[in-house]
Each structure stands twice: as C-alpha cells, then as structure tokens.
Amino acid sequence: xxxxxxxxxxxxxxxxxxxxxxxxxxxxxxxxxxxxxxxxxxxxxxxxxxxxxxxxxxxxxxxxxxxxxxxxxxxxxxxxxxxxxxxxxxxxxxxxxxxxxxxxxxxxxxxxxxxxxxxxxxxxxxxxxxxxxxxxxxxxxxxxxxxxxxxxxxxxxxxxxxxxxxxxxxxxxxxxxxxxxxxxxxxxxxxxxxxxxxxxxxxxxxxxxxxxxxxxxxxxxxxxxxxxxxxxxxxxxxxxxxxxxxxxxxxxxxxxxxxxxxxxxxxxxxxxxxxxxxxxxxxxxxxxxxxxxxxxxxxxxxxxxxxxxxxxxxxxxxxxxxxxxxxxxxxxxxxxxx
Amino acid sequence: xxxxxxxxxxxxxxxxxxxxxxxxxxxxxxxxxxxxxxxxxxxxxxxxxxxxxxxxxxxxxxxxxxxxxxxxxxxxxxxxxxxxxxxxxxxxxxxxxxxxxxxxxxxxxxxxxxxxxxxxxxxxxxxxxxxxxxxxxxxxxxxxxxxxxxxxxxxxxxxxxxxxxxxxxxxxxxxxxxxxxxxxxxxxxxxxxxxxxxxxxxxxxxxxxxxxxxxxxxxxxxxxxxxxxxxxxxxxxxxxxxxxxxxxxxxxxxxxxxxxxxxxxxxxxxx
Numbered sequence: 001x002x003x004x005x006x007x008x009x010x011x012x013x014x015x016x017x018x019x020x021x022x023x024x025x026x027x028x029x030x031x032x033x034x035x036x037x038x039x040x041x042x043x044x045x046x047x048x049x050x051x052x053x054x055x056x057x058x059x060x061x062x063x064x065x066x067x068x069x070x071x072x073x074x075x076x077x078x079x080x081x082x083x084x085x086x087x088x089x090x091x092x093x094x095x096x097x098x099x100x101x102x103x104x105x106x107x108x109x110x111x112x113x114x115x116x117x118x119x120x121x122x123x124x125x126x127x128x129x130x131x132x133x134x135x136x137x138x139x140x141x142x143x144x145x146x147x148x149x150x151x152x153x154x155x156x157x158x159x160x161x162x163x164x165x166x167x168x169x170x171x172x173x174x175x176x177x178x179x180x181x182x183x184x185x186x187x188x189x190x191x192x193x194x195x196x197x198x199x200x201x202x203x204x205x206x207x208x209x210x211x212x213x214x215x216x217x218x219x220x221x222x223x224x225x226x227x228x229x230x231x232x233x234x235x236x237x238x239x240x241x242x243x244x245x246x247x248x249x250x251x252x253x254x255x256x257x258x259x260x261x262x263x264x265x266x267x268x269x270x271x272x273x274x275x276x277x278x279x280x281x282x283x284x285x286x287x288x289x290x291x292x293x294x295x296x297x298x299x300x301x302x303x304x305x306x307x308x309x310x311x312x313x314x315x316x317x318x319x320x321x322x323x324x325x326x327x328x329x330x331x332x333x334x335x336x337x338x
Numbered sequence: 339x340x341x342x343x344x345x346x347x348x349x350x351x352x353x354x355x356x357x358x359x360x361x362x363x364x365x366x367x368x369x370x371x372x373x374x375x376x377x378x379x380x381x382x383x384x385x386x387x388x389x390x391x392x393x394x395x396x397x398x399x400x401x402x403x404x405x406x407x408x409x410x411x412x413x414x415x416x417x418x419x420x421x422x423x424x425x426x427x428x429x430x431x432x433x434x435x436x437x438x439x440x441x442x443x444x445x446x447x448x449x450x451x452x453x454x455x456x457x458x459x460x461x462x463x464x465x466x467x468x469x470x471x472x473x474x475x476x477x478x479x480x481x482x483x484x485x486x487x488x489x490x491x492x493x494x495x496x497x498x499x500x501x502x503x504x505x506x507x508x509x510x511x512x513x514x515x516x517x518x519x520x521x522x523x524x525x526x527x528x529x530x531x532x533x534x535x536x537x538x539x540x541x542x543x544x545x546x547x548x549x550x551x552x553x554x555x556x557x558x559x560x561x562x563x564x565x566x567x568x569x570x571x572x573x574x575x576x577x578x579x580x581x582x583x584x585x586x587x588x589x590x591x592x593x594x595x596x597x598x599x600x601x602x603x604x605x606x607x608x609x
Contacts, residue, residue, distance in 0.1 A: 016552055018579040018588050020389045025431070033389070041527055097433070184531060204535065207527030209584050216525065219536045274529050277477035279388050283431025287478050290527045 025281040027067050027076045033280045034080055034094070035060050038087070040210035043273050043292045047300055048087065059086050073282070074098065084286075089302075090245055091275040095285040106242065106269045106304075111312050113241035113266045114177040118323045119146065128165070131158040135166060142333050143169035144326070147190070150182030150247040156229055159193055163230040171333030172232060173326060174255075175239040177265065181246025184274075191254035192226040194236060194261060199223050201254040203298060204274075206291040218298065223254050235260050235336045237329035240307055245269035252305050253295055262332060263307040265325045272301035369405040371600045372570050374559075376400070378593025380425040382438055385586045386483045386524060387474040392436045394427030398574065398593045410449060415460065417493075419444040423576075423591065438589065440470030440485060440578075444514060444555075446493040460495040466516055468578075479529050483587075487546065487580075489519030508561040515554050519546045526584040544582040551580045561599055568599040 023029030039045070039056055048054040063083045067076075077094065081101035084092050094101040122144060127136035132152025135145040143166035147154070166172060191201070203218035225231060238255050240263055249268045255261040273289020280286065295301055309332065313324045380396040403418040421442040428435045446464035453459060466489040473482045491514055498509045521544045524530065533539065544550075559572035576591040 018383070018552070018581050018586050019391075020383060020385055020586055022389055037389075043527070204532055206525060206529060206532050208525050208541075210526070214526070216528070216532075219532060219538075221535050274531065275478045276480045276527065276529070277388075277474075279390055279429065279434060281390070281431070283429055283433030285434065285476055290479070291529050291532060 022281055027069065027071050028064075030076065030280045030282050030284070031064060031067055031080065031083075034083070034286060035063075037278045037280075037286060038084075038288060039212075041207060041276065041278065041290055042087065042092075042288050043205075043207060043215075043290055044087070044089065044300075044302055045212045047292070047302065051303070052088070054086060054088075059083060077101070077284075080284075087288075089273070089289055090269065090271050091273055091287065091289045093287045095287070106245070106271075110242040110266065112243075113313050113325060114243070115313070115318060115323070118318065118321055119175075121321050122323060122326055128162075130162055131155060133158070133162060135162055137166065137169055138173075138330065140330060140334060141168070141170050142330050143172040144175065145172060146175040148176075148179050150179060150184075150186045150251070152182070154186060154190070156189065156226070159190070159226075160230045163193060163232055167230070169234070170337045171234055172236045173239060173329045173333070174236055175326070176244050176248050176251065177239055177241040177325075178243045179245075179248040180243060181248050181250075181271065184247050184250060187247045187251040187254065188223060189226070191223045191251060191258070193229065193231050194255065194258045195223055195225050196231060196233075197225060199257050200296050201257045202250075202296055202301075203294045204291060205294075215292075218294065221293070223257070233260075234338055235262070235333055237261075237333055238263050239325050239329060240265040240268050240305075241325075242266055242269045242304070246271040249301060249305060250293060253293075253301055256305065257296065262309065263305070264309045264329045264332065265307050265311055267304040267306050267310075270302050270304040367405075367603050369403065369602055371404075371602075372400075372402045372597055374400040374402075374570060374572060374595035374597035376572075376574065376593040376595035378574070378591055380423075380427060380438070380592075381588070381590040382425070382427050382436055382472060383586060383588045384436075384472050384483050387436065387472060387477060387480060388429070388434070390429045390434075392427035392429050392434070394425055396423050396425035396438075396591055396593060398423040398591070398595065400574070400595060400597075407447070409447070413450050414462070415448045415450060417444075417446045417448065417464075419446070421576075423593070425591075435475045436472055437475070438470065438472040440468060440589065443467045444493075446514070448493065448495060456499050458497045458499075460497065462493055464491050464493040464514055465489075466491055466514065466519070479531065482530075483524065484522065487519055487521035487551075489516030489546070489551075491516040491518075505563055508559075510557070510559045510561070512557040512559075513554065514556075516551060517547065519551065520544065521546045521551065521580060521582060523580070523582045523585060541583070546580065546582065550582055553578045553580070559595075568601070569596070570599045571596050 023032045066079045085103050090106050131154040133147050201223050202221045205215045205218050208214045208216050252268050272293045274291035275287045276290035277287050311325050311328045317324045376398040378396050382392045399422050401420045407414050407416050425438045444466050448460035448462040451459045468487050470485040493514045495512045500507050554577045556575040561570045572595040574593045579588040
C-alpha cells in the first residue's frame with residue numbers, strides 16, 4: 001500500500017510540463033524562429049554547402065544586421081524572404097496574409113520551352129480531355145498526351161481509357177512541360193503504366209534529428225507495374241522543361257529507369273525535397289524541403305534531371321508555330337518504331 | 339522491446355487471473371454505470387506539425403462501468419473508462435487551426451482499502467489504450483499526426499460518502515498515471531509517405547515511461563440524487579505529454595462534465 005502511494009507520488013512529481021521554447025513575437029524573435037526551423041529541419045544545408053557554398057551560420061550573421069525593433073511587418077517579410085532565397089529552393093515559401101515569397105530563378109533564368117498557343121496547334125480542335133489530361137493522335141500516328149499538373153487527380157480507369165485509345169499509335173509523346181508537381185502518388189500511378197517489372201527508381205531519406213546530417217538510412221523506392229491494367233508497351237518520349245518541378249521531377253526520375261522511355265527537352269527544375277510546413281510566432285507559415293529523394297545511384301535530384309536529348313525551342317520554329325521539342329520527339333519515335 | 343512490454347502486460351493480467359481463483363462475494367453483481375458529457379478547454383502542442391501551441395474548445399464524452407469482482411475475496415473492483423474528445427483549436431496569432439480527436443479506453447483493477455465508514459481508498463494497476471490524430475489545416479506534407487499509445491499504469495481513487503439531511507452524496511477523486519508503455523510516433527522529419535514505402539517501422543514504435551511520457555489523468559466527481567436518479571458532475575484534468583524521436587507533444591485538457599449514474603444488479607435469468 002505504502003509503496004503504491006509512493007509510486008503515485010513520484011509519478012506526480014515527475015509529471016513536468018513538456019513545452020517548446022518559442023521566441024517572442026518580435027522581428028528578432030520571428031527571425032530566430034525561422035532561422036532555427038531551417039537550421040534544424042531543412043534537408044539540403046550540407047548538400048548546398050558543397051554545391052554553391054551555402055553557409056547557414058553566415059546567413060544568420062548577415063541578415064540579423066538588417067533587423068530593427070520598429071520595422072514593419074512588410075519590411076520583416078522582405079528580410080526573411082530574401083534570407084530564404086539563399087536556399088535556392090522552389091519548395092521554400094514564407095506565407096503571410098499579405099504575400100507569399102517564392103524563389104523563381106530555377107525557371108526564370110532559363111528558356112520557357114513551352115508555348116501554349118503553339119501547343120494548341122498540335123492539339124487541334126478534336127483533342128480529348130480526361131482527368132486533367134489532354135490527348136490526341138498526331139498526323140504521323142504518334143500519340144500526344146499532355147499532363148499539366150500532378151494535382152489533377154487522374155484515376156486508374158482514366159489511364160486505362162486514355163492508353164487504350166492511344167494504343168494504335170506507333171509511339172507516345174508524354175508532355176509534362178510546365179507541370180509544377182502535385183501528388184507523388186500520382187507520379188507513381190502514371191509511371192506504373194510504363195514498366196512490366198518492379199524497378200528501383202531511387203531512394204528517400206528523412207531527418208531523424210535536428211543535426212544537419214541526422215538522416216535515416218536511404219529507403220529504396222520502387223515502381224511496380226500496374227497489374228491488370230493497360231500498360232504502354234511502345235516507345236514513349238517524355239517532354240520536359242525547367243518548369244517540370246517537384247512531383248514532376250520525381251516522375252521524370254522514375255521514367256529515366258524505364259527501358260522504352262526517353263527524356264527530351266530541357267533539364268527539369270528539380271525540387272526533390274518533400275516539403276514540410278512549420279510556422280513563426282507571428283503566425284506566418286513556412287514551407288521547406290524536409291526529406292530528400294535521390295536517384296538509384298544516390299545522386300541528388302534537387303537541381304533537376306538532365307534530358308537524354310537536350311533540345312530548346314528555337315525562335316525560328318516558334319515564329320512558324322512549330323514546337324521544336326515535340327518535333328524532335330516525333331522524329332525519335334518514328335525512327336524507333338517497333 | 340515490443341515483445342518484452344507485451345510480456346509484462348500479459349504477466350500482470352495473468353496475475354490478476356490467478357488471484358481470481360479465490361472465493362467470491364455476491365456483490366460482484368452490482369454494477370455502476372455513468373455517462374458524462376462535457377465541455378472544456380484544450381492546449382495542444384505537436385512539434386511534428388508546428389512548434390506553436392494551439393488552444394481552443396473541446397467536447398468530451400466519458401462512459402464509466404464499475405463493478406466489484408470476485409478477486410481477492412471480493413475486495414477488487416473493475417473499472418472500465420471510455421473517453422472520446424474532439425477539439426478545434428487555433429494558434430496564438432489566429433492564422434492556423436488544428437482539429438484533434440482522441441479516444442481512450444482505460445481498464446483498471448482497484449484493491450479497496452476502507453479507512454472508515456465514509457472514506458475508502460482504492461489503488462491498483464490499469465491498462466490504458468489511446469488512439470486519435472491531430473490535423474493541421476494548412477500544412478503541406480505534414481498535415482496530420484496519428485496518435486496511438488498503450489500504457490500500463492497505476493490508478494488510485496479516494497471515495498468519500500456523506501449525507502446532507504437524508505440524501506447520500508459521493509465525492510470521488512481519481513488519479514491515473516501511465517508508468518510503462520509503447521507509443522507510435524513518426525521520426526523527427528519523417529513523412530508519412532516514407533512510412534508507406536518503408537517496411538521497417540521499428541523506430542516508429544517507442545518505449546515510453548515517466549521520463550518521456552509524464553502524463554496524468556485526474557477526475558473529481560460528485561454524485562448526488564435528484565428524485566429517483568443520480569446526477570454526476572465532475573471535472574477532468576487530462577494531461578497527455580510525450581517527448582519521443584526528438585518530437586514534443588502535449589494535450590492539456592480541462593473539462594467540466596455532467597451526466598447520470600445508473601446502479602443495477604446483474605442476474606442470470608436461466609438460474
């Protein structure tokens with residue numbers, strides 16, 4: 001009896017509060033909170049130090065000098081946004097009620113390589129739309145399928161119908177230019193239509209602790225064939241540009257491992273870190289890359305995937321309403337007819 | 339680790355079973371059931387979702403089933419407590435919201451120590467099972483964190499019976515403290531997507547004890563008669579906390595409860 005009450009008493013004594021130390025809601029406090037979130041949870045600090053010399057401690061010193069106690073929230077937002085731009089990551093955003101910060105140089109500094117008015121010429125007037133996918137058959141019996149967002153929830157039966165419709169074609173152009181990403185599960189679902197066997201397509205890690213290198217063991221990621229579903233058995237050309245980002249980048253990485261797929265166009269935009277969210281004492285939300293993904297050789301995909309055939313749209317072609325990248329894919333598929 | 343903990347839980351239940359071979363008293367057929375409904379305030383922290391605390395209102399239901407058993411010469415009671423609570427909370431800046439849902443089932447066996455004719459103290463082991471989730475409305479790939487944990491703990495009750503005029507009153511205080519358990523938790527920055535592709539969930543099952551799960555549930559209730567029924571009013575202080583896999587969480591809830599108590603006797607119509 002006495003022992004039991006002693007245990008209960010001890011238990012009450014040990015019931016201390018578990019709380020998180022959060023800085024004050026001041027410019028300095030919000031700056032500290034944001035810097036700490038990135039310092040402890042962002043997954044590419046060491047990789048980016050190797051790539052372009054990012055030094056997050058030095059960033060702290062440089063930006064804290066720009067803080068003042070009486071700065072407005074817009075001024076603070078400007079300083080914090082610029083600090084986040086040092087990460088050169090399209091997955092990093094600071095979200096306030098008046099503005100959302102975004103790093104855009106991953107595509108702003110490159111050719112657009114996609115013109116929707118020219119795409120319309122290829123689609124013609126009789127193209128079909130299903131679950132966010134536009135598709136048609138080009139004059140040379142090449143199927144053309146455009147998927148503009150991995151947020152557009154395409155279902156298994158949609159894919160069955162579309163691939164079945166295009167099955168008479170000699171090859172397929174799968175155009176994912178300007179697809180800024182969405183759901184990884186849709187990337188897997190689509191890639192599963194292009195393989196007849198289970199394939200290793202990369203690895204994923206996550207942070208196990210706040211240290212820059214506290215990563216888990218890489219977990220292999222496989223694409224398994226879509227069983228009892230329509231699977232594409234002929235050559236497929238995947239068209240890319242810099243705005244193929246995030247889940248689209250992941251999809252391109254998966255398609256790189258498919259034997260009958262070729263990647264044509266420009267290097268993808270990257271964005272291989274699975275983003276997490278957190279927030280600051282003033283209520284602003286921050287999104288950041290938290291979980292890195294790699295290719296099968298454990299190489300980072302954060303800054304994009306090189307195409308197998310590098311092509312840019314030329315001004316001359318564009319003036320004639322010709323999409324150089326689509327034309328390159330048509331030539332490739334005609335030459336690799338089975 | 340899981341196997342060891344499971345063995346300990348099974349051993350405790352077996353001990354109770356062995357002790358159950360003793361003589362029986364007929365009062366094990368008396369059952370007290372109570373259903374209480376409550377409203378309160380909760381303070382949530384889950385650093386997997388956000389480093390900020392979220393506060394707001396919660397709704398809670400509690401169902402209690404208590405009866406005497408045959409164990410240890412009929413001096414052991416069995417208490418089954420089922421609780422469910424939902425809350426809608428927001429951060430201090432009122433820019434983000436979280437919804438939480440938690441279900442708790444608590445099975446306790448108390449040995450009774452009558453102090454005098456008014457006061458009875460009760461103490462014994464309890465099994466504590468919990469499941470639920472917290473959903474953050476604006477997060478990207480970490481919008482939700484699932485809650486699942488089981489504990490073996492200690493439970494104590496102080497019951498004081500008194501009368502005002504001829505009316506019987508029952509004042510009760512209960513304390514449940516988890517001592518040893520297992521808890522599901524993602525790792526520090528582990529997306530649920532990774533769990534879906536991984537086959538190794540070893541690090542997602544954590545051993546817990548007082549050092550990393552200092553939690554406590556306290557109940558104060560007063561039973562009093564109104565005409566032919568018994569009304570129960572109460573206050574619950576539910577402090578659930580954990581610090582595992584570099585993640586901190588707490589759910590501090592305070593709720594005022596009200597409901598009815600039913601007393602009845604079980605009988606076998608075929609005897």
